[in-house]
Amino acid sequence: MSRTTLFTNARLIDPEKGTDAPGWLLIEGTTIKALGTEDAAPAADAVIDCGGHCLAPGIVDIGVKVCEPGERHKESYRSAGLAAAAGGVTTMITRPDTLPAIDTPETLEFVARRANAAGPVNVRPMAALTKGREGREMTEIGFLLDAGAVAFTDCDHVITNTKVFQRALTYARGLGALIIAHPQEPGLSAGASATSGKFASLRGLPSVSPMAERMGLDRDIALLEMTGARYHADQITTARALPALERAKRNGLDITAGTSIHHLTLNELDVADYRTFFKVKPPLRSEDDRQAVIEAVRSGLIDVICSMHTPQDVESKRLPFEEAASGAVALETLLPAALRLYHSGDLDLPTLFRAMAFNPAQRLGLASGRLAPGAPADLLVFDPDKPFVMDRNSLHSKSKNTPFDGQRLQGKVRLTYVAGTCVYEAA
Amino acid sequence: MTFSHSHLLGIEPLAPPEITTILDLADQYVDLNRRDVKHADALAGLTQINMFFENSTRTQASFELAGKRLGADVMNMAMQASSIKKGETLIDTAMTLNAMHPDLLVVRHPQSGAVDLLSQKVNCAVLNAGDGRHEHPTQALLDALTIRRAKGRLHRLNIAICGDIAHSRVARSNLLLLGKMENRIRLIGPPTLMPSGIRDFGVEVFDDMKQGLQDVDVVMMLRLQRERMDGGFIPSEREYYFRYGLDAEKLAYAKPDAIVMHPGPMNRGVEIDGEIADDINRSVIQEQVEMGVAVRMAAMDLLARNLRARPKAVMA
Numbered sequence: 001m002s003r004t005t006l007f008t009n010a011r012l013i014d015p016e017k018g019t020d021a022p023g024w025l026l027i028e029g030t031t032i033k034a035l036g037t038e039d040a041a042p043a044a045d046a047v048i049d050c051g052g053h054c055l056a057p058g059i060v061d062i063g064v065k066v067c068e069p070g071e072r073h074k075e076s077y078r079s080a081g082l083a084a085a086a087g088g089v090t091t092m093i094t095r096p097d098t099l100p101a102i103d104t105p106e107t108l109e110f111v112a113r114r115a116n117a118a119g120p121v122n123v124r125p126m127a128a129l130t131k132g133r134e135g136r137e138m139t140e141i142g143f144l145l146d147a148g149a150v151a152f153t154d155c156d157h158v159i160t161n162t163k164v165f166q167r168a169l170t171y172a173r174g175l176g177a178l179i180i181a182h183p184q185e186p187g188l189s190a191g192a193s194a195t196s197g198k199f200a201s202l203r204g205l206p207s208v209s210p211m212a213e214r215m216g217l218d219r220d221i222a223l224l225e226m227t228g229a230r231y232h233a234d235q236i237t238t239a240r241a242l243p244a245l246e247r248a249k250r251n252g253l254d255i256t257a258g259t260s261i262h263h264l265t266l267n268e269l270d271v272a273d274y275r276t277f278f279k280v281k282p283p284l285r286s287e288d289d290r291q292a293v294i295e296a297v298r299s300g301l302i303d304v305i306c307s308m309h310t311p312q313d314v315e316s317k318r319l320p321f322e323e324a325a326s327g328a329v330a331l332e333t334l335l336p337a338a339l340r341l342y343h344s345g346d347l348d349l350p351t352l353f354r355a356m357a358f359n360p361a362q363r364l365g366l367a368s369g370r371l372a373p374g375a376p377a378d379l380l381v382f383d384p385d386k387p388f389v390m391d392r393n394s395l396h397s398k399s400k401n402t403p404f405d406g407q408r409l410q411g412k413v414r415l416t417y418v419a420g421t422c423v424y425e426a427a
Numbered sequence: 428m429t430f431s432h433s434h435l436l437g438i439e440p441l442a443p444p445e446i447t448t449i450l451d452l453a454d455q456y457v458d459l460n461r462r463d464v465k466h467a468d469a470l471a472g473l474t475q476i477n478m479f480f481e482n483s484t485r486t487q488a489s490f491e492l493a494g495k496r497l498g499a500d501v502m503n504m505a506m507q508a509s510s511i512k513k514g515e516t517l518i519d520t521a522m523t524l525n526a527m528h529p530d531l532l533v534v535r536h537p538q539s540g541a542v543d544l545l546s547q548k549v550n551c552a553v554l555n556a557g558d559g560r561h562e563h564p565t566q567a568l569l570d571a572l573t574i575r576r577a578k579g580r581l582h583r584l585n586i587a588i589c590g591d592i593a594h595s596r597v598a599r600s601n602l603l604l605l606g607k608m609e610n611r612i613r614l615i616g617p618p619t620l621m622p623s624g625i626r627d628f629g630v631e632v633f634d635d636m637k638q639g640l641q642d643v644d645v646v647m648m649l650r651l652q653r654e655r656m657d658g659g660f661i662p663s664e665r666e667y668y669f670r671y672g673l674d675a676e677k678l679a680y681a682k683p684d685a686i687v688m689h690p691g692p693m694n695r696g697v698e699i700d701g702e703i704a705d706d707i708n709r710s711v712i713q714e715q716v717e718m719g720v721a722v723r724m725a726a727m728d729l730l731a732r733n734l735r736a737r738p739k740a741v742m743a
């Protein structure tokens with residue numbers, strides 16, 4: 001019989017049941033064996049007193065960019081893994097927008113080997129949907145599935161050729177593969193680095209209407225009606241896209257949607273005097289959009305919150321705003337930023353973990369993301385109230401491009417467990 | 428004196444008394460510039476570098492002359508032909524120049540916010556001579572001085588800004604400045620050339636020029652910025668001229684004593700009729716150029732005073 005560990009005196013955050021209650025949890029080997037709230041805790045080989053802190057399923061983060069191959073100086077599997085462990089992310093779903101793109105079984109195998117050798121957390125790679133993410137020819141979806149791809153995406157490249165996209169969706173449906181797309185009308189959004197409105201006009205930045213997101217989503221939904229594929233929208237960030245998403249779900253299409261932590265916790269005004277760490281893709285939205293997206297996460301219309309972790313080095317950010325690269329690191333700030341929504345009373349903890357752990361795991365067919373007997377012991381213990389001032393130089397990521405630098409946040413990870421093994425313990 | 432800034436990056440951070448301070452001092456420099464001996468020593472011993480990452484003739488000449496009349500050592504750098512082409516970043520260029528100990532850096536750059544970025548990396552006074560579509564503060568100040576001298580005041584005027592608002596940093600700076608001084612502003616132009624969210628600026632927007640010009644005191648024309656357009660904002664120049672070009676017929680809707688302004692360079696026959704541009708009873712376009720030198724002298728003088736008042740960094 002393998003070794004058992006008991007977590008006592010914990011506040012169990014169960015996203016599946018939607019509960020937040022004091023209790024205990026027992027793990028045996030690599031899986032959860034039992035948990036309880038009222039009955040007495042059983043004996044175990046080791047006991048960890050959580051001190052009343054929260055115990056939740058580890059975060060499953062869809063859309064993490066690790067810059068291998070191509071730009072290891074920005075982020076390696078090793079540094080990303082350390083950042084993830086420190087941030088309570090137990091499974092990284094990595095993006096294929098590397099140099100070169102991960103679009104063949106060979107590159108995918110290289111990545112999987114690197115990832116598992118280097119990292120303390122689970123890594124499940126995604127593969128490109130079209131070769132070179134160029135939107136012309138679909139990749140070897142079957143081989144890539146066999147090699148371990150959990151989903152297919154061209155990341156922020158929109159496949160403009162509708163026929164190519166339709167065929168890829170149809171082919172993927174035959175294999176049951178999940179397609180993740182970036183809903184955006186690329187003609188409208190070309191060259192834009194801000195959301196249109198007073199702020200963008202004052203700053204003189206080229207901007208895109210939020211309508212471009214809805215147009216992109218509308219097109220993709222029409223293609224889903226044609227093809228019946230499994231589809232996930234990577235980031236829904238505007239109020240205008242939500243009714244279309246709601247309708248598509250009501251009509252029974254196999255569609256889910258995510259949003260990024262930055263769009264949930266920041267708005268366009270945070271860019272202030274051209275702060276390039278706040279340049280993300282799609283650009284930060286208005287406060288009305290942010291509120292609408294929070295409401296959609298609460299109602300479950302938006303299923304997933306992700307970090308959209310995108311490391312960029314100093315050279316690619318220390319440029320005029322339009323020229324600067326997009327993206328922000330977020331593996332380590334995802335939880336404390338999400339807890340802003342908890343402290344503001346917008347979302348409760350089970351809802352947050354439904355969007356950060358349960359739903360993404362379910363969508364990808366992973367067994368994790370749950371507090372249930374038999375589920376992998378991917379867990380995190382965190383103190384939701386612990387205040388701190390974010391110092392970007394304290395991040396484990398090789399790149400330090402976080403918009404939260406210098407900001408007051410609340411919530412610190414105490415322990416991270418992956419498959420029953422402790423991979424991070426706060427100092 | 429009320430002017431506490433170490434850079435002039437835009438109109439946005441300026442308070443109305445600071446704007447008045449600049450304009451009052453500029454008035455004095457207008458007098459100086461009309462004398463036989465056009466020289467003062469306000470900037471004597473200081474080094475002024477003009478860095479233009481975008482083509483400019485008039486603004487650069489105006490800054491150069493302003494610096495020279497105040498006794499600064501002025502150097503012009505045509506950045507388009509320089510190391511930027513060799514891949515050097517803006518920050519590196521700034522650091523290199525900074526090591527030469529300039530006191531005043533006049534910068535024009537094709538991208539919004541680039542001058543802000545540069546100002547964070549140098550320890551001299553930076554003047555924004557136009558950044559992308561963001562701001563062009565000395566242009567707004569010289570326009571304000573021109574209006575104040577022609578109309579006798581800079582408040583409670585009806586001012587129309589016409590044409591390509593979307594691509595114009597001149598329009599943004601003017602909107603901000605004239606708004607701060609409590610004027611009524613109307614924007615006139617085709618909807619494709621209006622920036623997004625423009626109704627939140629507290630202005631009136633017209634797409635019919637005759638309606639928009641009704642009883643205004645000042646008509647500011649803007650240049651159609653063909654180089655910033657990637658196609659398809661207007662169907663043709665002749666249709667634009669027909670609907671939005673300033674000619675005698677449209678100008679007749681404005682007040683009889685309304686003045687006509689243009690930041691230059693003009694596209695005659697595109698946004699403005701040549702005869703109106705040259706009509707000395709209506710057009711103040713030449714005065715704008717004259718005020719430009721005086722306003723830039725005033726701005727550099729004020730920044731230099733703040734620079735000299737600052738505790739000196741000790742070199743090891």
